[in-house]
Amino acid sequence: MAPMIDCVFLLLIFFMVASQTRVPPRFPVELPDSLTRHAFPMKRFNLYIGREGLMSVDDNMMNGYDDLEIFLAKNKKNIETLIIKADRLALHGYVIDAMERAKRAGIEELAIGVKEGGGTGISVD
Amino acid sequence: MPQLNMTPLIDCVFLLLIFFMVATSFAPIPGIRVKLPPPGLPQSASKPENLVLRISDPEPGTSVGVMVLNDNVISMDRLLSAFQGATLKQKDMLIIQSGRSVYHEQIVTIMDLAKRADIKKIGFAMVARESI
Numbered sequence: 001m002a003p004m005i006d007c008v009f010l011l012l013i014f015f016m017v018a019s020q021t022r023v024p025p026r027f028p029v030e031l032p033d034s035l036t037r038h039a040f041p042m043k044r045f046n047l048y049i050g051r052e053g054l055m056s057v058d059d060n061m062m063n064g065y066d067d068l069e070i071f072l073a074k075n076k077k078n079i080e081t082l083i084i085k086a087d088r089l090a091l092h093g094y095v096i097d098a099m100e101r102a103k104r105a106g107i108e109e110l111a112i113g114v115k116e117g118g119g120t121g122i123s124v125d
Numbered sequence: 126m127p128q129l130n131m132t133p134l135i136d137c138v139f140l141l142l143i144f145f146m147v148a149t150s151f152a153p154i155p156g157i158r159v160k161l162p163p164p165g166l167p168q169s170a171s172k173p174e175n176l177v178l179r180i181s182d183p184e185p186g187t188s189v190g191v192m193v194l195n196d197n198v199i200s201m202d203r204l205l206s207a208f209q210g211a212t213l214k215q216k217d218m219l220i221i222q223s224g225r226s227v228y229h230e231q232i233v234t235i236m237d238l239a240k241r242a243d244i245k246k247i248g249f250a251m252v253a254r255e256s257i
Binding site: 001005008009011012015016018019033034035036037038039040041042046049081083086087088089090091092093095096099102103107108109110111112113114115116 | 135142150230231236
């Protein structure tokens with residue numbers, strides 16, 4: 001029995017260390033599709049924008065752009081790439097305002113999230 | 126000498142293992158990379174040789190705004206060939222001047238077409254506002 005238990009413990013430690021659980025937003029977001037796409041490692045700090053203009057960073061609801069800017073500025077050190085996951089029917093104005101606030105908060109790199117499994121996987125650098 | 130019963134501990138470890146195996150996702154997130162310009166006042170990047178795509182707010186009942194590329198009305202089907210047919214200098218930068226009510230999906234589709242046509246930079250031009 002002992003080698004099997006050792007093995008299971010090792011697997012358990014691996015999954016505990018490597019796992020990054022997905023935090024869904026509190027409102028539905030249907031991402032747009034795109035043929036060109038990069039792969040970004042799954043990390044915390046995804047900015048969700050709903051079609052009515054609701055915003056959340058992971059599951060933290062934002063009460064407006066000021067709130068978003070303060071939150072992003074506070075967590076700037078931990079954000080390598082802010083992934084903006086906006087609903088395909090969200091207005092472009094909401095996305096631009098969020099990008100503007102991210103820039104003001106000191107974020108240097110953004111990504112526009114697109115539908116998983118869509119496109120043809122053409123990668124562009 | 127009494128022996129320690131390992132069975133409940135192993136049950137527990139197996140349950141934890143199953144939980145982490147199910148909840149973990151290693152799949153990367155697909156997205157389009159955007160590098161922001163340095164902070165400061167918005168720059169006026171428009172030059173005569175740039176590609177300028179203007180998009181009107183969509184009419185009620187429609188999901189796509191009318192697009193005008195360098196003064197010519199253009200449809201989404203012909204946009205890729207128009208981008209590909211642009212000169213190398215024009216491909217330096219595409220400026221998207223759009224209304225605030227254009228849907229995000231239309232912008233992502235245009236960014237996708239621009240990337241496929243090897244356009245190096247995309248700029249967003251909006252009407253300046255006092256505060257957002």
